[in-house]
Amino acid sequence: MALTGRTVSWWVRLRRPCPVAAPRGPPVWLPTGLEACQRFYSSRDKEKIDMSAYPVESIRNFSIIAHVDHGKSTLADRLLEITGTIAKTDRNKQVLDKLQVERERGITVKAQSASLFYNYKGVNYLLNLIDTPGHVDFSYEVSRSLSACQGVLLVVDANEGIQAQTVANFYLAFEAQLAIIPVINKIDLKNADPERVEKQIEKLFDIPVSECIRISAKQGTNIEKVLEKVIEKIPPPQFNTTDPLKALVFDSTFDHYRGVIANIAIFGGEIEKGHKIVSAHTNKRYEVNEVGILTPNEQPTHKLYAGQVGYLIAGMKEVTEAQIGDTLFMYKQPVEPLPGFKSAKPMVFAGMYPVDQTEYNNLKSALERLTLNDSSVTVHRDSSLALGAGWRLGFLGLLHMEVFNQRLEQEYNTSVILTAPTVPYKAVLSSAKLIKEYRNSEITIINPAQFPDKHSVSEYLEPTVLGTIVTPQEYIGKIIVLCQDRRAIQKEMLYIDEHRVMLKYLFPLNEIVVDFYDALKSLSSGYASDKAYATGKFLCERLKDTIPRQLFEIAIQAAIGKKIIARETLKAYRKNVVAKCYGGDITRRMKLLKRQAEGKRLMRKIGNVEVPRDAFIRVLKRQPEK
Numbered sequence: 001m002a003l004t005g006r007t008v009s010w011w012v013r014l015r016r017p018c019p020v021a022a023p024r025g026p027p028v029w030l031p032t033g034l035e036a037c038q039r040f041y042s043s044r045d046k047e048k049i050d051m052s053a054y055p056v057e058s059i060r061n062f063s064i065i066a067h068v069d070h071g072k073s074t075l076a077d078r079l080l081e082i083t084g085t086i087a088k089t090d091r092n093k094q095v096l097d098k099l100q101v102e103r104e105r106g107i108t109v110k111a112q113s114a115s116l117f118y119n120y121k122g123v124n125y126l127l128n129l130i131d132t133p134g135h136v137d138f139s140y141e142v143s144r145s146l147s148a149c150q151g152v153l154l155v156v157d158a159n160e161g162i163q164a165q166t167v168a169n170f171y172l173a174f175e176a177q178l179a180i181i182p183v184i185n186k187i188d189l190k191n192a193d194p195e196r197v198e199k200q201i202e203k204l205f206d207i208p209v210s211e212c213i214r215i216s217a218k219q220g221t222n223i224e225k226v227l228e229k230v231i232e233k234i235p236p237p238q239f240n241t242t243d244p245l246k247a248l249v250f251d252s253t254f255d256h257y258r259g260v261i262a263n264i265a266i267f268g269g270e271i272e273k274g275h276k277i278v279s280a281h282t283n284k285r286y287e288v289n290e291v292g293i294l295t296p297n298e299q300p301t302h303k304l305y306a307g308q309v310g311y312l313i314a315g316m317k318e319v320t321e322a323q324i325g326d327t328l329f330m331y332k333q334p335v336e337p338l339p340g341f342k343s344a345k346p347m348v349f350a351g352m353y354p355v356d357q358t359e360y361n362n363l364k365s366a367l368e369r370l371t372l373n374d375s376s377v378t379v380h381r382d383s384s385l386a387l388g389a390g391w392r393l394g395f396l397g398l399l400h401m402e403v404f405n406q407r408l409e410q411e412y413n414t415s416v417i418l419t420a421p422t423v424p425y426k427a428v429l430s431s432a433k434l435i436k437e438y439r440n441s442e443i444t445i446i447n448p449a450q451f452p453d454k455h456s457v458s459e460y461l462e463p464t465v466l467g468t469i470v471t472p473q474e475y476i477g478k479i480i481v482l483c484q485d486r487r488a489i490q491k492e493m494l495y496i497d498e499h500r501v502m503l504k505y506l507f508p509l510n511e512i513v514v515d516f517y518d519a520l521k522s523l524s525s526g527y528a529s530d531k532a533y534a535t536g537k538f539l540c541e542r543l544k545d546t547i548p549r550q551l552f553e554i555a556i557q558a559a560i561g562k563k564i565i566a567r568e569t570l571k572a573y574r575k576n577v578v579a580k581c582y583g584g585d586i587t588r589r590m591k592l593l594k595r596q597a598e599g600k601r602l603m604r605k606i607g608n609v610e611v612p613r614d615a616f617i618r619v620l621k622r623q624p625e626k
């Protein structure tokens with residue numbers, strides 16, 4: 001069973017072979033062969049390649065899209081191997097997943113691209129592969145990567161069949177009018193049923209069964225067929241080198257030594273070192289220091305031409321200067337910017353504080369450096385009575401938040417407290433005083449502590465998400481109840497085959513952001529109709545289990561405003577002060593216990609409760625952890 005979603009309407013009323021370019025002269029070609037390629041890449045590392053050998057007809061720009069874990073990264077590894085881009089070894093696991101957190105979690109966080117060279121029927125092709133993240137939090141990255149492509153490989157697991165994100169990704173590609181090649185992966189699995197999956201694809205996406213390719217990315221079966229289809233079915237880009245420069249920024253990373261490295265797709269013209277370019281979004285001017293292709297590491301080239309995909313380094317100091325979707329053009333030759341530019345919108349907000357306030361400055365610089373690399377995170381300074389000075393951060397989703405936190409810890413050796421994640425709300429103000437104060441009649445609230453009083457507000461608005469759920473039919477009843485409980489509105493219900501159903505719901509984001517997926521998986525959710533009391537009780541119980549017992553008693557209370565709605569008591573951990581007191585000297589025992597009680601009373605007054613750092617997230621997951 002699976003869920004995916006993307007924000008559709010933000011605000012609803014809250015009612016409840018390798019080319020070898022000789023340094024001078026025409027390009028020379030090596031035979032497609034692994035050893036030759038290896039020699040080429042090792043001996044000519046960093047020597048510039050001449051890309052003029054690749055007119056648009058020989059270029060195919062494509063992406064791999066799939067539901068999480070259906071095998072995108074494994075297929076990408078095989079494509080890199082078969083084209084000789086990387087050597088074939090057992091160690092090639094998720095080559096395009098460069099971050100430590102990606103390898104550890106087995107997920108793709110940042111999209112990476114790679115240029116592959118392939119000789120097919122005597123013609124040399126340049127195939128630009130853009131890997132895409134699989135998790136719903138990163139669907140924005142999927143959509144921007146797709147804008148650099150003319151086609152996609154839609155990978156579906158032969159055992160699991162079509163899942164929610166297969167559907168969502170299909171529509172992203174379909175709406176972008178891309179050629180779609182269905183690839184049924186994992187045919188080596190014992191329970192693989194490629195025939196059933198092909199029928200699902202035909203029924204749901206109207207793609208004939210004969211178009212599907214059956215592969216095993218793990219064992220390398222039928223990978224050549226995939227490349228053949230890419231060349232035959234995906235149209236070459238239709239751009240002209242003679243036009244003025246028009247380059248789309250579809251991703252960017254930050255390198256501590258070289259500044260921003262922007263991944264670009266050339267929609268017109270050509271670009272090389274020394275060119276003066278302008279960003280359509282910021283209007284800032286830059287001089288190009290280096291252009292190149294990704295193989296998958298940076299390989300400088302003399303130029304990049306229309307239709308090609310590569311990278312650019314031009315003295316940009318922050319990733320915000322190379323915003324995703326931005327258009328770059330030649331200085332004094334302005335062009336119409338490419339459509340569809342939008343800044344990444346954070347959907348989940350949380351407070352971040354140093355565990356120890358003396359660590360504030362270290363954390364601040366770690367945050368600054370990490371956000372240089374991830375422009376979708378927003379940072380505002382914040383402070384809390386209990387936790388001291390900190391920040392309020394905005395993320396694309398809960399996984400994005402967890403990944404960011406993990407990167408802070410792993411790459412910058414910091415430890416932080418993250419508060420409960422919340423979604424943004426809007427308030428339409430009715431109080432003239434507040435309207436004057438905010439200089440607006442509508443305000444966005446990203447911090448629950450700043451919620452204006454309900455008497456000064458005419459209505460509150462909340463963000464919604466269109467979610468797709470694919471499930472075996474026996475769970476439909478329970479899922480419908482769960483969705484209704486989360487205030488969701490059903491939009492569509494469709495049988496994919498005899499056993500499986502696809503449901504579409506409009507969800508309030510707040511209802512699904514933390515734990516909906518867990519609830520969906522366990523289907524055992526059952527809180528009482530009065531959610532406030534039940535949730536309060538649940539939170540108190542969870543906190544009671546999460547906070548270790550201290551030397552003094554702790555009252556854990558849930559409150560709405562000043563009204564306490566639930567309470568749990570965390571009993572004191574009683575040190576056995578009389579352990580060494582053998583025998584029956586009752587007065588001595590009493591004395592020891594009395595002294596302990598006094599000590600505890602004192603500690604309660606001055607006591608600090610030690611709350612484990614991940615308590616906030618664990619507490620917020622409404623489902624019991626397995």
Ligand SMILES: Nc1nc2c(ncn2[C@@H]2O[C@H](COP(=O)(O)OP(=O)(O)OP(=O)(O)O)[C@@H](O)[C@H]2O)c(=O)[nH]1
Pocket residue numbers: 066067068069070071072073074075094106107108133134135185186187188189215216217218219
């Ligand atoms: N048996 C079998 N397992 C496969 C095959 N392809 C991939 N896998 C396994 O499936 C799991 C997920 O594969 P990935 O390539 O990481 O999946 P992904 O779609 O890139 O995942 P995300 O990056 O998180 O979106 C891994 O354990 C792979 O080894 C295959 O053809 N057969």
